[in-house]
Amino acid sequence: MKTTLLTVAAALGLAVTGAQAQNYPNRPITMIVPFAAGGPTDVVARIVTDHMSRTLGQQIVVENVAGAGGTTGITRASQAQPDGYTIMMGHMGTHGAAPALYPNLKYDPTKDFAPIGLAAGTPILIVAKKDFPANNLQEAITYLKKNGDKVNMAHAGVGSVSHSTGVLFNSTIDIKPTFVAYRGTGPALNDLMAGTVDLMTDQIVNVAPQIQAGNIKAFAIATPERSPALQNVPTTKEAGLPDYQVSAWNAVFAPKGVPQEVVTKLNDALVKSLEDENTKKRLADLGGVLPTAEERTPAGLQKLVDSEVARWTPVLKAAGATGQ
Numbered sequence: 001m002k003t004t005l006l007t008v009a010a011a012l013g014l015a016v017t018g019a020q021a022q023n024y025p026n027r028p029i030t031m032i033v034p035f036a037a038g039g040p041t042d043v044v045a046r047i048v049t050d051h052m053s054r055t056l057g058q059q060i061v062v063e064n065v066a067g068a069g070g071t072t073g074i075t076r077a078s079q080a081q082p083d084g085y086t087i088m089m090g091h092m093g094t095h096g097a098a099p100a101l102y103p104n105l106k107y108d109p110t111k112d113f114a115p116i117g118l119a120a121g122t123p124i125l126i127v128a129k130k131d132f133p134a135n136n137l138q139e140a141i142t143y144l145k146k147n148g149d150k151v152n153m154a155h156a157g158v159g160s161v162s163h164s165t166g167v168l169f170n171s172t173i174d175i176k177p178t179f180v181a182y183r184g185t186g187p188a189l190n191d192l193m194a195g196t197v198d199l200m201t202d203q204i205v206n207v208a209p210q211i212q213a214g215n216i217k218a219f220a221i222a223t224p225e226r227s228p229a230l231q232n233v234p235t236t237k238e239a240g241l242p243d244y245q246v247s248a249w250n251a252v253f254a255p256k257g258v259p260q261e262v263v264t265k266l267n268d269a270l271v272k273s274l275e276d277e278n279t280k281k282r283l284a285d286l287g288g289v290l291p292t293a294e295e296r297t298p299a300g301l302q303k304l305v306d307s308e309v310a311r312w313t314p315v316l317k318a319a320g321a322t323g324q
């Protein structure tokens, strides 16, 4: 008798999941953005979910859950019901650097998620407040080597993209500025424009408009080629620091265990969003790099996460980065 009931219950459970997946989505979806509103992760999330909502026929509501370099929000998202109604925008920090910096991290980026697809590549720029006493990267490096300990460097929390790429920059030129943590590089950028913080390495989709407006200085972009959105900003190679090459990325994940049909519907909506002319233009205008066809697939994103965790762990340990 007991076995029969269990079998029926299990079958019902599967049936309910099947029915839910079939009708998915039939109510609004929450996308957790693990940083403050207005920063790069938030900007990419709002751009891509705008069109995704239309394809899915349900609103995707962005919920900003900041803290601990993005790991607070991602931990909460990883523990949500795997029904497709809670998804998240992760990135090279939360799903690449974090394990090296948080020994007690409550999730494994390579195992605890259902990858949906890459949303945007986000090259890194070395930026400074407008009155930073240097007019190019070499002058900045000279100044930083002499005054590094008096310089304040902004980031979005240990393990964030701005923190990890900042650690890498500092170890590349052997300086030790004072780190100032923010709940996102949106608020950090406000202080950079106000001149209350001196330096930052951040994602192009956040800093491009303020560089174009002349409100902050950009010393270089850490990619092999200049960005079409910032054609006057030299590459680190052109600026004499070829060893500093780093790009970040933002990607959509769901909690592990969501039904395959839900993954397929979310991925289809993301891919259609990245094919939409308006979405492409909004990302390109901010210097965002459109993912390749493979990166837009769940398998392609899983491959990226696996390689990024493997890559960042030794880099951050060699740079002497410490976490909690």
Ligand code: MLT
Pocket: 035, 036, 038, 039, 040, 041, 042, 070, 091, 093, 155, 156, 159, 160, 161, 162, 163, 183, 184, 185, 186, 203
């Ligand atoms: C970071 O990792 O630096 C974040 O992307 C900053 C943000 O999105 O606010």
